[in-house]
Amino acid sequence: MLEFKQRHLLGIQNLDVSDIMTIMDTAESLAEISTREVKKVPTLRGKTVVNLFFEPSTRTRSSFELAAKRLSADIINFSQQTSSVVKGETLKDTVLNLEAMNPDAIIIRHSCSGAPYFVSTFCRSHIINAGDGSHEHPTQALLDAFTIRQQKKSFKNLRVVIVGDILHSRVARSNVFLLQKVGAQVTLVGPPPLLPAEFENFGAQISYDLDRALEGADVIMMLRIQKERQEANFFPSIREYRNLYCLTEKRYSLANKDAIIMHPGPINRGVEISSEMADSMKSVILKQVENGISIRMAVLYLLLGGKERETAD
Amino acid sequence: MDEKIKARVMDAGKIKRSLDRMTTEILERNRNLKNLVIVGIRTRGIYLGKRISQQIKELEKIDIPLGVLDITLYRDDFAELETQHMVQKTEIDFPISKKDILLVDDVLFTGRTIRAAMDSLFDLGRPQSIQLLVLIDRGHRELPIRADYMGKVLPTSRREIVQVKLMEIDETDEVLITEPAKLE
Numbered sequence: 092m093l094e095f096k097q098r099h100l101l102g103i104q105n106l107d108v109s110d111i112m113t114i115m116d117t118a119e120s121l122a123e124i125s126t127r128e129v130k131k132v133p134t135l136r137g138k139t140v141v142n143l144f145f146e147p148s149t150r151t152r153s154s155f156e157l158a159a160k161r162l163s164a165d166i167i168n169f170s171q172q173t174s175s176v177v178k179g180e181t182l183k184d185t186v187l188n189l190e191a192m193n194p195d196a197i198i199i200r201h202s203c204s205g206a207p208y209f210v211s212t213f214c215r216s217h218i219i220n221a222g223d224g225s226h227e228h229p230t231q232a233l234l235d236a237f238t239i240r241q242q243k244k245s246f247k248n249l250r251v252v253i254v255g256d257i258l259h260s261r262v263a264r265s266n267v268f269l270l271q272k273v274g275a276q277v278t279l280v281g282p283p284p285l286l287p288a289e290f291e292n293f294g295a296q297i298s299y300d301l302d303r304a305l306e307g308a309d310v311i312m313m314l315r316i317q318k319e320r321q322e323a324n325f326f327p328s329i330r331e332y333r334n335l336y337c338l339t340e341k342r343y344s345l346a347n348k349d350a351i352i353m354h355p356g357p358i359n360r361g362v363e364i365s366s367e368m369a370d371s372m373k374s375v376i377l378k379q380v381e382n383g384i385s386i387r388m389a390v391l392y393l394l395l396g397g398k399e400r401e402t403a404d
Numbered sequence: 405m406d407e408k409i410k411a412r413v414m415d416a417g418k419i420k421r422s423l424d425r426m427t428t429e430i431l432e433r434n435r436n437l438k439n440l441v442i443v444g445i446r447t448r449g450i451y452l453g454k455r456i457s458q459q460i461k462e463l464e465k466i467d468i469p470l471g472v473l474d475i476t477l478y479r480d481d482f483a484e485l486e487t488q489h490m491v492q493k494t495e496i497d498f499p500i501s502k503k504d505i506l507l508v509d510d511v512l513f514t515g516r517t518i519r520a521a522m523d524s525l526f527d528l529g530r531p532q533s534i535q536l537l538v539l540i541d542r543g544h545r546e547l548p549i550r551a552d553y554m555g556k557v558l559p560t561s562r563r564e565i566v567q568v569k570l571m572e573i574d575e576t577d578e579v580l581i582t583e584p585a586k587l588e
Contacts, residue, residue, distance in 0.1 A: 095488070113490075116490070117490070117491050119493070120474065120490075120491040120492050120493045120494075121477075121491060123493060123494055123495075124477075127527065127528060128528075128529070129527050129528075131527070132477040132478065132524075132527065133477070133478060133523070134477040134478070134482060162477075392488070392491065393488065396482060396483075396485070396488035
């Protein structure tokens, strides 16, 4: 028997280390299903899962969709463009209408930080946060940690460098929370306007110099730099950003031997990461995508299994 | 939970003798050993399966592939459990299509585990045949399932618990009948 008492997955901050390990161990067992000829087990037969995406997303949405399907759950997709949100319906009304159709879980992505939490306050369904504003993206952090564990075996004293637009990145936040909990050391790197010093309060180290931060790094996680940010004057030009923060072969050689390269995607080749690095043997970017399905299967399995529980929090 | 030991029905010697006998029966029945594979059901089925494959190797000098099956994802009581079971790995790294599978478990009780195991195997391929080996058949079947090879038929009451202990994880070889302590 296992102890997984969470009713929702709203963020990494709500999880303790044993929850995180349970999710990863479950994902490890479930990974084998995706390698079968018949990629399906009957476990969640009869359960209904709703993908409710208020922001564009293809990979996270389809990763959740495949995860649900491989466990035999039924899944329906709602996106902002096709829902009544365009007709002026509020988030609460949209969710209440979906709830009336008796789903078991709602996977939600929203541009407002805290939207999944808000929804969980009045919902019967299990709520899974698939990214909310610049707050959290818990399944991304879990799949990143799962990938790191596969490659490096242990988190103890592992040096992880996260590079890019930290300010707007929910991936960075969730990763900082998770990696702190499991005992890794995190250094955040980026141009000063995109790297708030407050992150030191979360226990991460801050650096504006990528070359120095890379010395002794075991894991290098590059974040996508959105071109719109340049228009908003967060940094002077893409060219300058590339000169200072693009992961090139030369920079990679500063890191520890066997350091792995990660990226949550989609990547901008030649901006935050050079093509050679993205395709190199040390890149685990596609492994992350593959692991994403196992992690999301584990989350669905753990939340939807067993008798309906009373709210734990 | 406190439990009372009611009887010790098998010791190391008895377990070994019944595995020896069952191995002979397997060899008698399976003329084409090259087509035989063993799949042990987690947890103790794995070790029983290993012992049988070693026996066959000693007698016939042939390596029988050995796989591990975790049936958690195929349980029929998934929605009723208070807490879920931890899913563990299924490790069958050989094709099972057209093979004769020897499915191994420690105790045959309601038959539901075997039903789940067979469903799971059929998702992995279409075997030629499935034979079932159990160390203990304790009765109380709820499904039309029987074992092809049995170590011991043990009449029990539903309240009783049959515990198979194996050296590999329990540091002793024995089979016990226990009963949960009465609630006051």
